[in-house]
Amino acid sequence: MKKLHNFMILSLILAIFSILVDLGTTRDVPTPKADNILHLSNNTNKIKEIDREIEYLEEQNDKVSTYTKQYKKRVDYDKNPTSSEIQDYKDNIIEEVVTEKKPKYNKILKDSKPKIVIIIDDIANKKQLEEIKKIDLKLTPSIFPISKNDKDMLKMVNELDFFMIHLPLEAKKYTDELDTIKVNDPDIKIQTKIENIKKTTPTIKYINNHTGSKFTANKDEMERLLNILDSHNIIFIDSRTTPDSKLNEIAKEQNRLILYRDIFIDNNLDSHSLNNQLQEGVNLAKQRGYAILIAHPHKETLRALKQAKDSILKDVDIIYIDELNNILQDAKVTQYAQRIHK
Structure with a gap:
């Protein structure tokens, strides 16, 4: 699970880097055009989606790491x-x-x-x-x-x-x-x-x-x-x-x-x-x-x-x-x- 988690995080980082490169290509454009505005909007949506995926992975990792503790504490008969x-x-x-x-x-x-x-x-x-x-x-x-x-x-x-x-x-x-x-x-x-x-x-x-x-x-x-x-x-x-x-x-x-x-x-x-x-x-x-x-x-x-x-x-x-x-x-x-x- 930990290896999968690390692999997914690395993939997401590379995706973010790719988006940032895309964003960088727009800096030389003096006047924003409709297609560039749409491009920026799409990238913003991608970043939000990546954030959600990272949050989900962290939740799953936390769930696995506390799995045993939750089972051990689930029955407190006192x-x-x-x-x-x-x-x-x-x-x-x-x-x-x-x-x-x-x-x-x-x-x-x-x-x-x-x-x-x-x-x-x-x-x-x-x-x-x-x-x-x-x-x-x-x-x-x-x-x-x-x-x-x-x-x-x-x-x-x-x-x-x-x-x-x-x-x-x-x-x-x-x-x-x-x-x-x-x-x-x-x-x-x-x-x-x-x-x-x-x-x-x-x-x-x-x-x-x-x-x-x-x-x-x-x-x-x-x-x-x-x-x-x-x-x-x-x-x-x-x-x-x-x-x-x-x-x-x-x-x-x-x-x-x-x-x-x-x-x-x-x-x-x-x-x-x-x-x-x-x-x-x-x-x-x-x-x-x-x-x-x-x-x-x-x-x-x-x-x-x-x-x-x-x-x-x-x-x-x-x-x-x-x-x-x-x-x-x-x-x-x-x-x-x-x-x-x-």
């Missing part, structure tokens, strides 16, 4: 107790209560201990990863896209047994997000973003959405994104920030397994609510054989998980999302826990 993902979910929760009934499941994984996946979203820095590792459970960290310049974060991520990428998608109301994929973004923009993620973290196999209530509710857009992810062998997990998500419809039409979040652990951060949500996840796993829970790196949430390890969670297996995906693929299970007809 100052902001509600994550933007939970806010996006709460913006749609009244509609969800009205329109979405909780399904009753037959037990799919009958001959094994109930399985639970706990995804920790909104991971943006090393400290959060270190706190997660201290819990000593198979928690699945979902990490915001990492800048190639953030060497420390990349090093730590590469040492993890497993991780996902947390991809910002457009929300219906919550818009204060960095570098979000939006409805009607051109294919090349989405493709480039996924390619950059793959280059920076080449082992990545799973992505889930950060916010995304607007994007995931648009069937055409989700099919477009899934096609791009499929071309990179990346599996999409639906965070279900809206009951209007079209992933279930796509899964049925394409006869493919698309996993989704069953329960948000930390809609509220009091210990009673956290424990209730964890218990609900355990109950679902015992009924169906598995459950997918999503949490965020709040200190209250991490404390609750640590305490639940030998109590609420003692009768279930905590596994990574890739392990569950493989188990369900082998069992011929679709998104809504129905067997695929052979």
Whole structure:
């Protein structure tokens, strides 16, 4: 990016020099003529255009140089107790209560201990990863896209047994997000973003959405994104920030397994609510054989998980999302826990 920036600046300087040479040729003309006035006017417009291009390049350069800092600061859970993902979910929760009934499941994984996946979203820095590792459970960290310049974060991520990428998608109301994929973004923009993620973290196999209530509710857009992810062998997990998500419809039409979040652990951060949500996840796993829970790196949430390890969670297996995906693929299970007809 820096080389491109320098090259563009050099090109613009040469263009300005050329204009100044052109301006110099008019000095010997004693009386301004109409064509010379037009010539000067055109050169003035060119200079203004060059100024705009320089300003744009500087903005882009600043954006790249602060990319990592913005991601690291975007989630401050001490100052902001509600994550933007939970806010996006709460913006749609009244509609969800009205329109979405909780399904009753037959037990799919009958001959094994109930399985639970706990995804920790909104991971943006090393400290959060270190706190997660201290819990000593198979928690699945979902990490915001990492800048190639953030060497420390990349090093730590590469040492993890497993991780996902947390991809910002457009929300219906919550818009204060960095570098979000939006409805009607051109294919090349989405493709480039996924390619950059793959280059920076080449082992990545799973992505889930950060916010995304607007994007995931648009069937055409989700099919477009899934096609791009499929071309990179990346599996999409639906965070279900809206009951209007079209992933279930796509899964049925394409006869493919698309996993989704069953329960948000930390809609509220009091210990009673956290424990209730964890218990609900355990109950679902015992009924169906598995459950997918999503949490965020709040200190209250991490404390609750640590305490639940030998109590609420003692009768279930905590596994990574890739392990569950493989188990369900082998069992011929679709998104809504129905067997695929052979």
